[in-house]
Amino acid sequence: MTDAVKKTEYDVVVIGAGPVGENVADRTRAAGLTTAVVESELVGGECSYWACMPSKALLRPVVARADARKVPGLSGAVRGPLDADAVLAFRDEETSHWKDDGQVSWLDGIGAVVHRGKGRLTRAREVTVTGPDGEETLLTARHAVAVCTGSKAVVPSLPGVADVRPWTSREATSAKEVPGRLVVVGGGVVGVEMATAWQGLGAQVTMLVRGKGLLPKMEPFAGELVGEALTEAGARILTGVSAASVSRAGHDGPVTVELDDGTTVEADEILFATGRAPRTDDLGLDTVGLEPGSWLTVDDSCRVEGSDWLYAVGDVNHRALLTHQGKYQARIAGDVIAARARGTLPETDRWGAHAATADHAAVPQVVFTDPEAASVGLTLAEAEEAGHRVRAVDYDLASVAGSGLYAQGYKGQARMVVDLDREVLLGVTFVGPGIGELLHSATIAVAGEVPVERLWHAVPSYPTISEVWLRLLETYRG
Amino acid sequence: MTDAVKKTEYDVVVIGAGPVGENVADRTRAAGLTTAVVESELVGGECSYWACMPSKALLRPVVARADARKVPGLSGAVRGPLDADAVLAFRDEETSHWKDDGQVSWLDGIGAVVHRGKGRLTRAREVTVTGPDGEETLLTARHAVAVCTGSKAVVPSLPGVADVRPWTSREATSAKEVPGRLVVVGGGVVGVEMATAWQGLGAQVTMLVRGKGLLPKMEPFAGELVGEALTEAGARILTGVSAASVSRAGHDGPVTVELDDGTTVEADEILFATGRAPRTDDLGLDTVGLEPGSWLTVDDSCRVEGSDWLYAVGDVNHRALLTHQGKYQARIAGDVIAARARGTLPETDRWGAHAATADHAAVPQVVFTDPEAASVGLTLAEAEEAGHRVRAVDYDLASVAGSGLYAQGYKGQARMVVDLDREVLLGVTFVGPGIGELLHSATIAVAGEVPVERLWHAVPSYPTISEVWLRLLETYRG
Numbered sequence: 001m002t003d004a005v006k007k008t009e010y011d012v013v014v015i016g017a018g019p020v021g022e023n024v025a026d027r028t029r030a031a032g033l034t035t036a037v038v039e040s041e042l043v044g045g046e047c048s049y050w051a052c053m054p055s056k057a058l059l060r061p062v063v064a065r066a067d068a069r070k071v072p073g074l075s076g077a078v079r080g081p082l083d084a085d086a087v088l089a090f091r092d093e094e095t096s097h098w099k100d101d102g103q104v105s106w107l108d109g110i111g112a113v114v115h116r117g118k119g120r121l122t123r124a125r126e127v128t129v130t131g132p133d134g135e136e137t138l139l140t141a142r143h144a145v146a147v148c149t150g151s152k153a154v155v156p157s158l159p160g161v162a163d164v165r166p167w168t169s170r171e172a173t174s175a176k177e178v179p180g181r182l183v184v185v186g187g188g189v190v191g192v193e194m195a196t197a198w199q200g201l202g203a204q205v206t207m208l209v210r211g212k213g214l215l216p217k218m219e220p221f222a223g224e225l226v227g228e229a230l231t232e233a234g235a236r237i238l239t240g241v242s243a244a245s246v247s248r249a250g251h252d253g254p255v256t257v258e259l260d261d262g263t264t265v266e267a268d269e270i271l272f273a274t275g276r277a278p279r280t281d282d283l284g285l286d287t288v289g290l291e292p293g294s295w296l297t298v299d300d301s302c303r304v305e306g307s308d309w310l311y312a313v314g315d316v317n318h319r320a321l322l323t324h325q326g327k328y329q330a331r332i333a334g335d336v337i338a339a340r341a342r343g344t345l346p347e348t349d350r351w352g353a354h355a356a357t358a359d360h361a362a363v364p365q366v367v368f369t370d371p372e373a374a375s376v377g378l379t380l381a382e383a384e385e386a387g388h389r390v391r392a393v394d395y396d397l398a399s400v401a402g403s404g405l406y407a408q409g410y411k412g413q414a415r416m417v418v419d420l421d422r423e424v425l426l427g428v429t430f431v432g433p434g435i436g437e438l439l440h441s442a443t444i445a446v447a448g449e450v451p452v453e454r455l456w457h458a459v460p461s462y463p464t465i466s467e468v469w470l471r472l473l474e475t476y477r478g
Numbered sequence: 479m480t481d482a483v484k485k486t487e488y489d490v491v492v493i494g495a496g497p498v499g500e501n502v503a504d505r506t507r508a509a510g511l512t513t514a515v516v517e518s519e520l521v522g523g524e525c526s527y528w529a530c531m532p533s534k535a536l537l538r539p540v541v542a543r544a545d546a547r548k549v550p551g552l553s554g555a556v557r558g559p560l561d562a563d564a565v566l567a568f569r570d571e572e573t574s575h576w577k578d579d580g581q582v583s584w585l586d587g588i589g590a591v592v593h594r595g596k597g598r599l600t601r602a603r604e605v606t607v608t609g610p611d612g613e614e615t616l617l618t619a620r621h622a623v624a625v626c627t628g629s630k631a632v633v634p635s636l637p638g639v640a641d642v643r644p645w646t647s648r649e650a651t652s653a654k655e656v657p658g659r660l661v662v663v664g665g666g667v668v669g670v671e672m673a674t675a676w677q678g679l680g681a682q683v684t685m686l687v688r689g690k691g692l693l694p695k696m697e698p699f700a701g702e703l704v705g706e707a708l709t710e711a712g713a714r715i716l717t718g719v720s721a722a723s724v725s726r727a728g729h730d731g732p733v734t735v736e737l738d739d740g741t742t743v744e745a746d747e748i749l750f751a752t753g754r755a756p757r758t759d760d761l762g763l764d765t766v767g768l769e770p771g772s773w774l775t776v777d778d779s780c781r782v783e784g785s786d787w788l789y790a791v792g793d794v795n796h797r798a799l800l801t802h803q804g805k806y807q808a809r810i811a812g813d814v815i816a817a818r819a820r821g822t823l824p825e826t827d828r829w830g831a832h833a834a835t836a837d838h839a840a841v842p843q844v845v846f847t848d849p850e851a852a853s854v855g856l857t858l859a860e861a862e863e864a865g866h867r868v869r870a871v872d873y874d875l876a877s878v879a880g881s882g883l884y885a886q887g888y889k890g891q892a893r894m895v896v897d898l899d900r901e902v903l904l905g906v907t908f909v910g911p912g913i914g915e916l917l918h919s920a921t922i923a924v925a926g927e928v929p930v931e932r933l934w935h936a937v938p939s940y941p942t943i944s945e946v947w948l949r950l951l952e953t954y955r956g
Contacts, residue, residue, distance in 0.1 A: 047940070052879075052940055052941050053879065053883075053941065056880075056883045056941055057883060060549060060883050060884065061549050061550055061551040061552050064545065064546055064549040064552055065546075065549075065552050067542065068542055068543075068546045068552070068556070071538060071539050071542040071543075072539055072561075072564045072565055072567070072568035073539040073560040073561040073562065073563075073564040073565035073568070074539050074542055074543050074546070074556065074560060074561075075564075076561060076564075077555050077556050077558060078546070078552065078555050078556060080555060082551040082552060083550075083551040083552075083554060084551065085551075086550045086551040086553075086554075087550055087551035089550070090550035090551070090886070094882070094883065322939075322940070323940045323941075324937050324938060324939055324940035324945075325937060327937075327940070328935075328937045331934075351932060351935055353931065353934070357935055358935045358936070358937050362935065362936065362937070363937070364937060364938070364939040365939055366939040366942055374939070401530075401531065402534075404572070405531075405534045405535060405538050405572065406538065408568070434915060435915065436915075436939075436942050437912060437913065437914075437915040437916040437942055437943055437944055438915040438916075438918065439939055439942070439944070440916065440919035440936070440938055440939070440942070440944035440947060441918035441919040441921070441922050443919070443936045443937065443938070443939070444919050444922045444923050444926070444928060444933065444936045445922050445926070446936075447932065447933075447935045447936040447937075448922070448923070448926055448928035448932050448933070448936060450922060450926035450928060453831065454829060454925065454926050455922065455925075455926070456809075456831070457806075457829055457835055457836045457840065457925045458836070458840065458918070458921045458922045458924075458925040458926060459802050459803060459805075459806045459836050459840070459841070459842060459921065459925075460802060460842070460918055460921070461800075461802055461842040461843055461844040461852070461914075461917055461918070461921070462525070462530055462800070462801045462802035462805070463530050463531065463534055463801075464844055464914050464915055464917070464918070465915055466915055466917070466918035467802075469918060
């Protein structure tokens, strides 16, 4: 240890200053624990600059136009194209032009200390930060180190892939202009959202989907309805195909994708929305007996199994790769670190204050496409696989008065999965225009384990789309 | 009794074939009880032809345009006026052009017998129907008579009022053209909705409000935000004033309203949105010892106090003058009539299957204005007046990421009223664009009595407006 290495001791060291790291720090600071936050890129993380915020900024105008086109008296006015420059400028605003001053100020405001640089574990309770100029700082954590480094896009190692400079979710959300033609590889959430956004903004999108359909983790009707609308909007969806190789003509020429069926697709850019990997490969995990590059397995308090000081919160623990779920874990992890620091017994029973129970039972997700697709909890297939005795109750969302008032020619579908033994809901899925905000009713019903007989007393306001709740309950009663 | 009078016996006789009467019949028929439904106007009732359906058909384009104007890349396209003819045509479609064939078929389909004509009680368990041609039919009810006649608009008896042919909610929802200038008297739900609709469709609206502000039954910020937006849209709102007299120049000339402050307002039409009265004045209530023209007081099973056969369901019992709440009561009343007919003990405990408990604890309402205003349960003032130990938790809806993505320049407000003794929510109010579907989350939380500590596990999906739930809970925790 030379004089050149600064040493600092904190109660808690957080690696990664995305929304998850910020929320861990928020809770540990609220409990009076000194807290360092280490970040090698922008404070605010993937969500603020290359995921939720920019993607939704690009999507909202596309979805709002799709909805407005179904409104009488208004539809004629919105037949034309969107002003893509205005949308991109809005996206730039919503990402604070990829500057993190506001987020740094927020961390300053709660009294967390930001260390700019790459944080690596160097032994138990010790994180070494390599700053931008190569200077090293050694941080010791009295109580806990929380790894909140998130995940990164996986680009498959296809022949030619490096040469085409492929887009990942980062480039897809931060692109400065609308590509003429865009190939989207992958039919999951990132794939359908970015296909919707760029097709809506004027690109000609072709989706390459390995499986049978889109949104394979949701109820089957979600991918079907979103796929229909994407096709209607002019996108081309090829299912059951994979890219075999890719190449780009010259430096700025078009990309050619050779498919495994021998055909080719040409485009100006190619986006790989083909999954995520944990950001744990260069984190010094080996110094504490863990496998670099692996997902970190944690208990419900987000503590790494076998450790009494190491926490992994957010995407990196692979429980639920969603910003809001990571923030939920962060609130719990921050509180539980504080409780253990005080010597208080944490409340880690199911649904206790220090147990991320919703990760198992009530993970919500809204896909901001046209139509919106939203779900919480288990799908029918998941519930059956988990051994629950269940019944799926389906209802055509277009048959609800509020839907027809919301949009002419409304298309949508709702499903609730009822646990027949406990008479509570295990999962709910809504797909249709204007249902994004409706999801939280289902999240409260599922997480709150509100009995079906009590849900009968939760009267939906007429004529909203939420009346589908009444129809689902009536259908269940039969 | 002459041969000219037809006599028919049913298990149940329902007077009034609005949504409430239809739902009572639906439940009694499902239980196998023979059921007659008496209707003197259109089957489907006020809601289908002169309230919910036409008003929302007129409002949706206005609100959708207001929202679209706040969306980047789209706002320019929707600067112009709405196509009012298209909106009126849509309204005509949504009311089935004021024809009730579909609703009659539905009643036929469930096996209820429709009697066209005016139904009046003539003694206990007996309803005499006077048909369109004056022919009388005497219906006897073995088990129950359900009065579902609803309510009607009250027009104050001002000097000159008959001569101006004033609009009530019926004319306001069924008008065939947009008036040049419209005076709206009253600042409640009907007043603000119709002011929003007609101002948005091109009328110059002036509101005359007796009290200090709009929407006096909701949290104060609801009326304030709706009033601001109405003013921005070009409407004129005069508060603390009343109409003293009205007159119309000639037969089709303008209406002049003289106010109690001596000033006058001129318009082409005048709408009185000044309250409702029960439709019980010509119902033969005196033949069964009740007061004609009075609201009918019922217990939680919707049975009229002191009677073992007479039920009053929907507006007419004055518990909650809302279609959805009337339908809720109807499901319960229909079931309880069936239970009592079977000799089964009804479940009339709090939140039981046969108790309309939500009428007291969890009445939801969405006001379809720009911004939308939605509430469930008690306001702070109501909770305090009822003697609860409560805390109101407020949050600026504009500070939620999802709000800024939904609309630029978003303005809104949220409040939850927490019962400090039981740590459950007694009421929730949201005001802002795009929150109509969010209300049901609050309705489930309030009706479900989901504890605050469990609501922490109901994670709002990011970045939706529903994230306000997290902010409210954080604010409550402090």
